[in-house]
Amino acid sequence: MSAGAIADKAADTPGGRYRWRVCAMLLAATTINYIDRQVLGVLAPFLQQDIGWNEIQYGYIVTAFQAAYAIGLLCAGAIIDRLGTRIGYAIAIAVWSVAAMSHALAATVGGFILARFFLGLGEAGNFPAAIKTVAEWFPRRERALATGIFNSGSNIGAIVAPLMVPVVAVAWGWQAAFLVTGVLSATWLVVWLLWYRAPERQPHVSAAELQWIRSDPPEAVVRVPWSQIVRHRQAWAFVAAKFLTDPIWWFFLFWLPKFLHSEYGLTLTGLGLPLIAIFVMADVGSIGGGWLAGRFVRRGWSINRARKTAMLVCALCVVPIIFAARADNLWVAVALIGLATAGHQGWSANVFTLTSDMFPRHAVGSVVGMGGFAGAVGGMMIATFIGFLLQTTGSYVPVFLMAGSAYLVALLVVHLLAPRLDPARLQQSGPELPAA
Incomplete structure (x- = not known):
């Protein structure tokens, strides 16, 4: 979807576009x-033959990415908050752009481990930076x-x-596939x-649009330390869900081509x-999982019943994958x-929503960060296994x-x-800051 297409789609919204x-x-x-x-995942079966790594070594290469991604998730938010969205995002994408292109220089397992580590470190900054950018540019009613x-x-x-990737690799060699994707991110960076610029400093933003962006009433934002959050079973419910199921998605990304x-x-x-075909089905599942829970709520179901029923449906969609390894037909x-990836994406949409079901807005980011870290650690462990x-x-x-299980x-x-998805009662002991 191009910038123009998104702008045209939103042309009838208040305050400009x-x-x-x-x-x-x-x-x-x-x-x-x-x-x-995903470049490495697509090329992995053929790089394994060219470079000569075994399955254990490939597991270590994937583990390096996951370990760095986990570390990056812990650090990226604080760095972006300190340096600002423009510079923080730029640093993240500069690191992953250089790391992506450096894969073309790798000729050993150690070289790929180093390149994957820095790629994971840089890519961990994407979602914290993007979410913060949305908060700066959109009123709450448009952020979703x-x-x-x-x-x-x-x-x-x-x-x-x-x-x-296959087209580029066949035409110019596997190194070119890493260089081309790295050039894409470098171009985006420029x-x-x-x-x-921030909305107030962007000359193309009209006064009416700026007023719309800042139309929400200011509210106090209370910093909730992790020491408060980890006392609540609701936080551990989200962390456990991410730890147990995120590694399955990482398996899909990095091992399906193999x-x-x-x-x-x-x-x-x-x-x-x-x-x-597999990832198109995943896209459908991502939309369908969220729609299903909303449909149940509109029928008068409680949030607890609707959310968990939708999660059960998504979980059952993954179960038939146990037969995939023995399927005679491609x-x-x-x-x-594909059904399993659709189930995962629908599951993921509902799991992320658990945080807003059970925690106030000012704590959601911290809870999501904890869950993301847990999911990356789980992915690191399963890669080696x-x-x-x-x-x-x-x-x-x-x-x-x-x-499947x-x-x-x-x-x-x-x-x-969290048998009833009861809201967590947090003590608001942190300093109050004006909301952005």
Whole structure:
């Protein structure tokens, strides 16, 4: 979706439409973010042959990315808050742009581990920076839409990568695939630094649009320390859900091309269509999962019943993946995996909403940060485990069994820790600051 298309779509909203061009920039950054991180997954089956790493070593390469991503999630928010959105976002994308291109220089396992580590460190800044940008440019009533638009870049990137990467790699070599995606992020960085300013400093923003952006009444924002949050079972319910299920999504991103190559003999160019089909289904699931919970609420169900029923439906969509490792037909496997990715994305939409169901707005960011860190740690652990498992057994069956059961286990844990999704009662002991 281009900046012009988003602006035209929002043309009838009050106060002008320049803020939607900002939203288009965030969409582009998130799309590039997911293209950059998925290049290795698409090329992995063939790099493994060229460079000679084994399954354990590939697990270590993925683990390096996850470890850095976890560290970055803990640090990125504070850095962006201190330096501001323009410079903070620029630093994050500069780090991941250089890291993405540095993969082209890697010739050993150690080289790929180093490149992946810095890529994870830089990419961790994307979502904190984008969410903060939305808060600066949009009134509260439009933030959900703006966030939904830029977040769709994650699925767009997952679809674009298997389309673009094989073509570039076949034409100019695998190194070119990393260079091209790195150039995309570097180009975005130049445009961002030349073009982005805060709303008050952007000359193209009309007085009416600025008034609309700042139309919310100011409210006090109370900083809630983690020591307050971790005392509540509701926080651990969210953390557990992310820890148990985020690693499955990382498995989909980094191991599906290897699975399709090893089980069905797909060539580099043959991977594109199956991967696109899988991630298009994921996109549908992302929308459908949120719609389903809303549908239940409109029918008069309680938030607790609606949210958990939608999560149960999504969890059940993942269960059939246990048969994918033994599927005789490629497209049967694609359908089972696509259904599972759709279930994950619908699950994820509802899990993120748990935070606003149970916590006040001023604590949601901290809770989401804790959950994101837990999910990255889980992904780091499963990456190493899968590497050893595949090196030892050569079978994906245990991995798909684990994926098929993870969501039902996570839902049970969520229900035990937060049986009614009661709001957490936080002590507001932190200093009050004026809201941005």
